[in-house]
Amino acid sequence: MIQTPGIVLTLLAFVLVIGPLVFVHEMGHYLAGRWFGVKADAFSIGFGREVAGWTDRRGTRWKIGWMPLGGYVKFAGDMNAVSQPSAEWLALPAEERARTFQAKPVWQRAIIVAAGPVVNFLLAILILGGFALAYGDARTPATVGQAIPGTAAAAAGLAAGDRITAIGGRSMDTFEDMVRYVKIRAGERVRIDYVRGGRAASVEATIATDRQRDRFGNDYQVGLLGIAPAAPLVRPVGLLEAPVIAVERTGQIVQMMVETIGQIVTGRRSVKELGGPLSIAKVSGEQITLGWDAFVFLLALVSINLGFINLLPVPMLDGGHLLFYAIEAVRRRPVAPEAMEWAYRGGLAAVFALMLLVTINDLGNFGLWRALSGLLQPS
Known part of the structure; x- marks a missing residue:
């Protein structure tokens, strides 16, 4: 007998997965930026029009957008998509300019950008370490x-x-x-x-x-x-060994992800297996009905996925920024703004194309295309 968690529970579970993971990811960027003295103008969970928010004493606007499919930290000085110095940035007072993202050396900018995915991996390691402590290590x-x-x-x-x-x-x-x-x-x-x-x-x-x-x-x-x-063979795990086992398991999950992507690229696996937000919502609802341990384990898996995907060297993602910073470190000068702008346009197009593909896959998995096909059949 097929069991479904229902739309309300599915939506609630999806928010409980995406909300905290996006918050943790962006908090990584925010804390690293704050460590290096970069002012944050805004910290948003979700996109679109602000639903609720407040401004702290540092001038950061903390807000929730109506579309809970991501989030962002807007650092002072981010006046263009490629986060490079502009005439507007140069016009800022020297003291204010020193607190902007662009004013920081490339290694600090790289750490700020990498901190988001790194914190996602750390959260997964914390969860998997907790499972190792609670249930032991099965070998x-x-x-x-x-x-x-x-x-x-x-x-x-x-x-x-x-x-x-x-x-x-x-x-x-x-x-x-x-x-x-x-x-x-x-x-x-x-x-x-x-x-x-x-x-x-x-x-x-x-x-x-x-x-x-x-x-x-x-x-x-x-x-x-x-x-x-x-x-x-299940053996108990101590507090010092749990993080080691958690790192090992995280590495195994990442290895499977890399191999699966390789199979898709080489055509050994269908692109129809790629899922998007709708699939995450569906799985979230299903896992929460299986118990909190299954749901928390899903949090770890999605957190690893979020960290891994963001590290891919695609413009618009954190990995794309890191790629340009690596080039800048080698060349000892930033990539030309025009080249970065075109790269980011291409990256944006690629991300939108991927989102369209996974949404089509998700709708197909939900049976929408079969239903429409049935309606269009001649009677």
Whole structure:
């Protein structure tokens, strides 16, 4: 039976995910700017017309926009899209100009820009560290508990007790490593290296496609070899070790994201799998019905996604700014304003195109295009 959380709970969950993560991201920029003496004119959660706000004693306007799909910090001196000195900026009094973003050396500007994504990663590490403390560290050995009959593992001749050492040339230390690798490689033929009775061997197998449907009616296609795990080993984690495990897990999530993007770019995975705000809203509503632990884990995943995407070297994103600062550091002079302006126009067009694509995908996943197709069919 398909269960749905309802529109009200979905919207509430979406706000509870996006709002805090955007706030944390922008707070990273704000605090780094304040550390280096840059005045912030505005700190906004959401875009568009101001719904509520106040001005603090430093002159910063804190506000909430009506469209909760992002946010921004407007630093003093940001008088153009590329944040470069202009005639208007040069006309400012020297004392006021010294407190602007453009007046700071390139390394300080880079830290201010990078602070947003970095704080997103730190929040995810804090959450994952908390999970490690609460639930321990599961390290199921990369040993075949059972080669499930009728699966690729059984067809390849794997048997209980075989210790998997590598799949597709990648070293496997735990069963979780195998799951992460296989899950995103449905249909690929891989080499499996294993040890049986102290002797090394290898075999070729094609990862099957496992089609699944969850309680919310979502359909998934994941890779499946058909290896059941051996008995899991869960050990308690101390306070000092928890951050180490959290960093490791964050790195594993980022690695999966990079590999998935690579599969989309090379055509091995469909662009239809890309989702946008509507998908995040849907998943947020579903996860909050599964309990607060599932919802908080989703916060960590979305925070990692937000940090990762913002570090991509695309103009308009933080990574685009950092790319230009790196060029400036090497050349010892800023990139020409005209070149930056055209780059930012291209980046803006790319971001809008991506948003249009993921929105079309989201609407398709919600069944809108099938419904419209049905209405247009001749009776």
